[in-house]
Amino acid sequence: MTTEITPELKKQLRREVPALSAEIRKLYRSLDERFGLHGADVPVTFGFDPEVLGSYTAPGDPEKKEQFYFSLLFIGYLHTSHLHIEDKMDLYRHEYAHYMAAHMEIPKEYAWQSGRHGSAWKYCCSLTGAVPSPYYSFGKGLIRQDYDKVLKDPMKNPHVQLLDTARREKAYQDSRNRVVKYAAGDVITHPEFGEGIVEAVTQTDSSVRLTIRFGETVKKIDQKWLLRSQYKKR
Ligand SMILES: [Zn+2]
Incomplete structure (x- = not known):
């Protein structure tokens, strides 16, 4: 699964950036239309992080401007560990759910669990169709999710x-x-x-x-x- 990350490989992967950006924007635009949001206008950045597949920086972060980030080592087609298209779409939806949680009014009933991957985010996952798990497991994007189960407040x-x-x-x-x-x-x-x-x-x-x-x-x-x-x- 691992390939050495040579300057040449990086160069090749960087060439995929325009196509990948278009792929992400297309999905985000369709989600924006459904939810009346503007996620497709948020800058998308790319890098070569070997551990972080993707991330979303919310507005107000002291270190970075609002942005999505994706590692080309996972979403670039040319790299051997690249994700299946379904998993990749799930990763995009996962990050979009973070964006939604930062920009949308979340119904009170989904406020029972705090944290970045808490119930508000899981609620957004149920709307975007993302796997409501903070960790990435390959192939999960293919499985239908039981949102009712993860969204039910266990405190009740x-x-x-x-x-x-x-x-x-x-x-x-x-x-x-x-x-x-x-x-x-x-x-x-x-x-x-x-x-x-x-x-x-x-x-x-x-x-x-x-x-x-x-x-x-x-x-x-x-x-x-x-x-x-x-x-x-x-
Ligand atoms: Zn996350």
């Missing part, structure tokens, strides 16, 4: 909300517990076993297990117990 179901909060909290705790705070050779003081030396550190999905020698005995202890008991590390 208190049970779902609780589950979600608990799960997120656990994921957060797990990630905190996974951070290794000890190394083999560390000398620690345990409230019950006294002074010990860390002999091995084992990381699991949700914790860090320490093998610690306290004189003649070896114990396996979860590092979170040590952290909680105000361990001393020397």
Whole structure:
């Protein structure tokens, strides 16, 4: 999938800019007509970003003027990793949905989720026909989307909300517990076993297990117990 990005390739890809601009403007003009907007008048810029397929900068950004951006490495026909036409159209619609969210009055019922890819943006996706996902997955542009599902406010179901909060909290705790705070050779003081030396550190999905020698005995202890008991590390 990867090709070296040579100056020659860049030159070739830049030659596609007029055709690509026309392709984007044509789509945006038809969307403008449907929604009474002016997205086709917003400047479209191109570059060679290997990770950002496209972006939209809303008015008021301190660093850049309002613009759409697309990486030629993904939308240029000549590059080997170029997108399928359906995926490319989806990418254009995805960015147009960002433009819409910045310029359109969004019904209150779609204000329940904040963020760049929140419910207001998803609502706009349902209007433009874009895949309502912040991440790009190749081939998704071909699949019919279930907008009702992503647009329903999960907060209206208190049970779902609780589950979600608990799960997120656990994921957060797990990630905190996974951070290794000890190394083999560390000398620690345990409230019950006294002074010990860390002999091995084992990381699991949700914790860090320490093998610690306290004189003649070896114990396996979860590092979170040590952290909680105000361990001393020397
Ligand atoms: Zn986006």
